[in-house]
Amino acid sequence: MVGRRRKRRQVARPPARGGIDPVAFTANGKDTLERQLQAQLERKLSLPAAEISNFVAKAFAAGDVVSPLGIALSPDSELFEGQRYYLHRAGPDEGAPLPKLQVLWEGEGAIVVNKPASLATIPRGSWVIRSVVVAARRQFRNDEITAAHRLDRLTTGCLLLTLGSKYRARYQQLFDRRQVKKIYLARSRGGDDRGAVSVSQVGQSFDFQLPMYKETGSLTVSIGVPPIGSKVASCKSRTRALILRKFPLPEKTEKPGGEGNSNPGNPGQAPEEELLWQLEPETGFTHQLRATLAHFGYPLVGDPLYPEVLPAKAPENVEPQLCLHAHQLQFPDPENPANLITVTAPAPTWAKGALN
Numbered sequence: 001m002v003g004r005r006r007k008r009r010q011v012a013r014p015p016a017r018g019g020i021d022p023v024a025f026t027a028n029g030k031d032t033l034e035r036q037l038q039a040q041l042e043r044k045l046s047l048p049a050a051e052i053s054n055f056v057a058k059a060f061a062a063g064d065v066v067s068p069l070g071i072a073l074s075p076d077s078e079l080f081e082g083q084r085y086y087l088h089r090a091g092p093d094e095g096a097p098l099p100k101l102q103v104l105w106e107g108e109g110a111i112v113v114n115k116p117a118s119l120a121t122i123p124r125g126s127w128v129i130r131s132v133v134v135a136a137r138r139q140f141r142n143d144e145i146t147a148a149h150r151l152d153r154l155t156t157g158c159l160l161l162t163l164g165s166k167y168r169a170r171y172q173q174l175f176d177r178r179q180v181k182k183i184y185l186a187r188s189r190g191g192d193d194r195g196a197v198s199v200s201q202v203g204q205s206f207d208f209q210l211p212m213y214k215e216t217g218s219l220t221v222s223i224g225v226p227p228i229g230s231k232v233a234s235c236k237s238r239t240r241a242l243i244l245r246k247f248p249l250p251e252k253t254e255k256p257g258g259e260g261n262s263n264p265g266n267p268g269q270a271p272e273e274e275l276l277w278q279l280e281p282e283t284g285f286t287h288q289l290r291a292t293l294a295h296f297g298y299p300l301v302g303d304p305l306y307p308e309v310l311p312a313k314a315p316e317n318v319e320p321q322l323c324l325h326a327h328q329l330q331f332p333d334p335e336n337p338a339n340l341i342t343v344t345a346p347a348p349t350w351a352k353g354a355l356n
Contacts, residue, residue: 109167
């Protein structure tokens with residue numbers, strides 16, 4: 001007789017504040033809570049001990065250190081080893097203006113929004129308030145909203161959000177099982193003579209398959225086999241691509257020493273055209289589409305990372321306009337798998353007029 005599968009016990013967790021989830025810590029049971037939190041933050045943050053101490057004191061005074069039930073804890077609280085406690089924190093970008101999210105589709109327990117380039121997908125680093133998850137939680141007054149997948153901060157378009165914990169698994173499984181078809185639009189520079197796509201024609205299709213890896217702490221991904229012993233995430237990536245249109249560029253006079261060259265992937269030769277691509281990733285690795293096209297000599301317009309990391313003062317960093325757009329999502333309705341749902345985000349300015 002096969003026993004019943006036990007349900008995972010729900011762990012109590014304090015509610016979010018202002019759309020931001022609290023950070024969880026585990027007590028060691030060997031000191032006062034204030035000293036434990038101080039020590040744990042010193043290991044996590046590269047800040048002077050005095051600055052962390054001041055932050056901890058203010059957190060306790062404001063009632064930001066709480067139990068799993070949301071009850072404020074005191075600095076001299078004593079918790080048993082293994083007990084959880086939580087820290088509410090304000091986003092470093094609190095007060096930043098948030099755009100109103102456009103809802104493209106609404107279903108049972110989920111919505112698809114049109115992600116703007118001004119927001120990250122999830123709160124992280126210095127982009128906490130300026131994230132789709134926090135913006136959606138505040139706009140729809142629902143602190144259970146989470147992202148079922150991610151888009152790079154500079155990427156626009158279709159992003160699926162779940163509206164509660166009971167709906168999360170059903171949509172997350174669609175992505176895990178690769179039942180979601182994702183179609184992107186991208187605009188790239190005209191390329192160089194690296195071989196794979198050296199003669200580009202409208203209507204050409206490609207099946208790009210590349211091994212990729214990302215080392216811990218690196219801004220970019222690398223193509224190839226990761227070094228032995230290195231701590232990396234890796235993937236055998238696959239992307240199907242179709243050239244939709246060419247955009248001729250006005251002729252430019254090359255300056256001495258290569259100045260004015262607009263194709264960093266091919267110094268000394270400015271591209272004569274830009275290309276509009278339709279991209280369909282079959283895998284979902286960090287920066288997969290950006291790294292793939294850059295590898296073959298077709299870096300995306302406005303990309304500050306590929307084929308090279310640009311300085312902070314570069315136009316792509318000062319006024320980012322990455323030409324990568326999550327144009328369409330297709331997935332089976334979890335309530336009725338025979339029904340295929342198609343959600344399309346309006347084409348961005350750089351692609352309008354090119355789609356029939």
